[in-house]
Amino acid sequence: MGRSPCCEKAHTNKGAWTKEEDDRLIAYIRAHGEGCWRSLPKAAGLLRCGKSCRLRWINYLRPDLKRGNFTEEEDELIIKLHSLLGNKWSLIAGRLPGRTDNEIKNYWNTHIRRKLLTRGIDPTTHRALNEAAQDSATTTISFAASANIKEEDQKSSIINGLLGKDSKKPVQERCPDLNLELQISPPCQPQQPSEPLKSGGRGVCFSCSLGLQDAKNCSCGIDTIGSSTTSGTTNVGYDFLGLKSGVLDYRSLEMK
DNA sequence: AATCCTGACAACCGCCATCCG
DNA sequence: CCGGATGGCGGTTGTCAGGAT
Numbered sequence: 001m002g003r004s005p006c007c008e009k010a011h012t013n014k015g016a017w018t019k020e021e022d023d024r025l026i027a028y029i030r031a032h033g034e035g036c037w038r039s040l041p042k043a044a045g046l047l048r049c050g051k052s053c054r055l056r057w058i059n060y061l062r063p064d065l066k067r068g069n070f071t072e073e074e075d076e077l078i079i080k081l082h083s084l085l086g087n088k089w090s091l092i093a094g095r096l097p098g099r100t101d102n103e104i105k106n107y108w109n110t111h112i113r114r115k116l117l118t119r120g121i122d123p124t125t126h127r128a129l130n131e132a133a134q135d136s137a138t139t140t141i142s143f144a145a146s147a148n149i150k151e152e153d154q155k156s157s158i159i160n161g162l163l164g165k166d167s168k169k170p171v172q173e174r175c176p177d178l179n180l181e182l183q184i185s186p187p188c189q190p191q192q193p194s195e196p197l198k199s200g201g202r203g204v205c206f207s208c209s210l211g212l213q214d215a216k217n218c219s220c221g222i223d224t225i226g227s228s229t230t231s232g233t234t235n236v237g238y239d240f241l242g243l244k245s246g247v248l249d250y251r252s253l254e255m256k
Numbered sequence: 257a258a259t260c261c262t263g264a265c266a267a268c269c270g271c272c273a274t275c276c277g
Numbered sequence: 278c279c280g281g282a283t284g285g286c287g288g289t290t291g292t293c294a295g296g297a298t
Contacts, residue, residue: 016266016292038283054284055267090286101286106265 013047017056021046025053026061059102066098070107078104078112083126 013021028044034057037050046053070078074096081092089101089108096104108123116123120130 014268036283049268051269051284052267058285059266087287102266105287110264 012041012049012052014052017060021048022056022061025057029057029061055102059100062100064098065100070099070111074099075112075115078108079116079126082108082112082123 024044024046028040028046032043037054039050040046040053041048041050044053048056077096078092081095085091087105089105093099093101093104113123116126117129120128122129
């Protein structure tokens with residue numbers, strides 16, 4: 001069946017925006033605000049698709065955009081948020097004032113991916129590359145593949161908190177005084193005894209990967225803080241979300 | 257100087273979720 | 278409740294600038 005096109009493509013411009021088009025769009029939104037994107041182009045005298053106008057405004061023309069290079073702090077925050085949220089660029093952008101989802105997505109694909117790869121970290125799984133390679137043959141702590149229902153619930157709790165959704169289990173709404181550190185503390189998953197304990201080549205329990213568990217007291221045995229890099233191999237564990245180092249307090253991650 | 261290659265980023269496309277009559 | 282309209286999102290592509298050859 002398929003949907004009707006969002007606009008009359010035959011009569012719309014495509015490609016790069018001209019200065020005049022930008023000016024028209026800015027002037028219109030300043031005068032009328034962000035209203036109905038579908039009717040905006042016609043009202044503003046633009047031969048553009050409404051979606052195109054929205055994208056141009058959101059990603060480029062909005063006055064509150066920061067632009068310019070990402071700072072080291074922003075880099076690390078993006079990495080941490082991505083390790084929790086995955087490719088939820090709009091959610092990640094929500095934690096970086098003045099940055100857009102498109103900008104972060106592009107920055108991730110062009111800079112951070114490479115940065116993580118040079119650290120020996122798989123940018124998709126946020127785990128050591130050689131460990132990620134083993135995953136095809138071994139059981140992992142992957143959220144998606146997890147057979148551990150509690151882990152799924154815990155992740156959902158975190159994500160729902162970030163989304164600010166009216167979840168059926170609105171943890172923060174229902175239990176405002178609940179100590180979330182307890183709420184999301186997962187059970188420690190000891191390593192398989194037969195698994196050889198070689199550097200960078202083993203899994204980490206979910207607690208340690210989140211930085212919630214003091215690895216020294218955990219049977220997985222990985223020290224997530226101060227992960228050492230030896231002979232080019234980066235330790236898998238790092239301070240996930242800054243929960244241990246205090247860089248980021250996950251309890252402040254709710255969305256508006 | 258010319259050509260090719262690569263990286264960066266703006267913009268587009270298609271799908272999904274939500275809204276609303 | 279249903280279906281169309283719309284907004285929003287993530288993946289992908291196109292274009293251009295700068296560096297390498």
